[in-house]
Amino acid sequence: MSEDIPFDKSLDIAPDTADEVVPGVRRVMANNPGPFTFKGTISYILGRGKVAIVDPGPDDPAHIGALLDAVRGETVTHIFVTHTHRDHSPAVPAVKRETGATVYAEGPHRAARPLHICEHNPLDASADRDFAPDVALKDGEVVEGEGWTVQAVTTPGHTANHMAYAVKEKNLLFAGDHVMAWATSIVAPPDGAMSDYMASLAKLSKRNETLYLPGHGPAIEDAPRFVNYYILHRKAREASILHRLAKGASDIPTVVRAIYIGIDPRLTGAAGLSVLAHLEDLVARGVVATDGRPAIDGVFRLAQGR
Numbered sequence: 001m002s003e004d005i006p007f008d009k010s011l012d013i014a015p016d017t018a019d020e021v022v023p024g025v026r027r028v029m030a031n032n033p034g035p036f037t038f039k040g041t042i043s044y045i046l047g048r049g050k051v052a053i054v055d056p057g058p059d060d061p062a063h064i065g066a067l068l069d070a071v072r073g074e075t076v077t078h079i080f081v082t083h084t085h086r087d088h089s090p091a092v093p094a095v096k097r098e099t100g101a102t103v104y105a106e107g108p109h110r111a112a113r114p115l116h117i118c119e120h121n122p123l124d125a126s127a128d129r130d131f132a133p134d135v136a137l138k139d140g141e142v143v144e145g146e147g148w149t150v151q152a153v154t155t156p157g158h159t160a161n162h163m164a165y166a167v168k169e170k171n172l173l174f175a176g177d178h179v180m181a182w183a184t185s186i187v188a189p190p191d192g193a194m195s196d197y198m199a200s201l202a203k204l205s206k207r208n209e210t211l212y213l214p215g216h217g218p219a220i221e222d223a224p225r226f227v228n229y230y231i232l233h234r235k236a237r238e239a240s241i242l243h244r245l246a247k248g249a250s251d252i253p254t255v256v257r258a259i260y261i262g263i264d265p266r267l268t269g270a271a272g273l274s275v276l277a278h279l280e281d282l283v284a285r286g287v288v289a290t291d292g293r294p295a296i297d298g299v300f301r302l303a304q305g306r
């Protein structure tokens with residue numbers, strides 16, 4: 001099918017060992033493999049001599065040690081954070097303490113929307129609520145370092161505060177968890193929002209960077225084509241959900257069973273939240289109806305007149 005994403009799971013690097021992914025950019029992968037992290041969260045080092053670190057990673061002493069080892073003899077001037085999930089930002093305080101670098105990000109963790117009455121946030125454990133940047137960046141803001149120029153690109157959807165970072169000199173983008181080569185990004189309410197996510201994809205599709213360096217998995221070459229696949233994939237998923245509702249499915253578990261065939265059982269909860277994210281968007285657009293606010297245990301139907 002044309003909307004199938006050409007996933008790339010070829011990532012042959014050892015954890016906590018630095019390698020140069022493209023000239024002038026090194027990476028160190030944390031040893032935190034899992035169904036959401038693939039082989040591990042990847043921290044990047046931009047430049048030589050005076051460098052920036054993108055996403056210091058989880059609060060794991062072995063990873064923090066490996067990252068600091070990789071920059072021994074150099075000066076870390078900047079730390080950029082793509083978003084505040086616990087596998088990306090909790091190493092910031094330790095790396096900042098050791099290096100004195102200034103921390104840049106969109107802002108602290110926040111949900112994409114307020115919690116509904118009686119709703120609990122299933123993602124609470126995944127958020128790093130202690131994080132706060134030294135400098136909050138706005139969309140398009142430019143930060144200059146030694147030999148590199150980074151532009152902040154707000155990309156909400158996976159989290160409300162997700163930010164990608166474009167490197168002008170190298171025509172590349174640190175894509176965080178917004179676009180990855182090994183799997184689709186998780187968009188789960190209330191932290192994530194599908195309408196924001198789709199808008200962020202559309203925004204990236206108009207940019208010129210050809211290489212993406214994501215928070216998990218291998219580098220994405222031919223990034224514009226890949227972003228297009230991502231957009232088609234989401235549209236196809238939306239169409240599958242509408243098809244299931246037309247066939248009489250009315251609850252999220254039934255839709256998940258029908259469209260996520262062969263899914264890793266550890267991801268069923270995330271799949272349910274991803275369907276909820278689509279349904280929230282469809283309800284907001286008047287395509288799908290539900291009673292009250294869209295909820296994980298809600299009853300859904302196609303809106304009248306469709």
Ligand SMILES: [Zn+2]
Pocket residue numbers: 083085158177
């Ligand atoms: Zn994440």
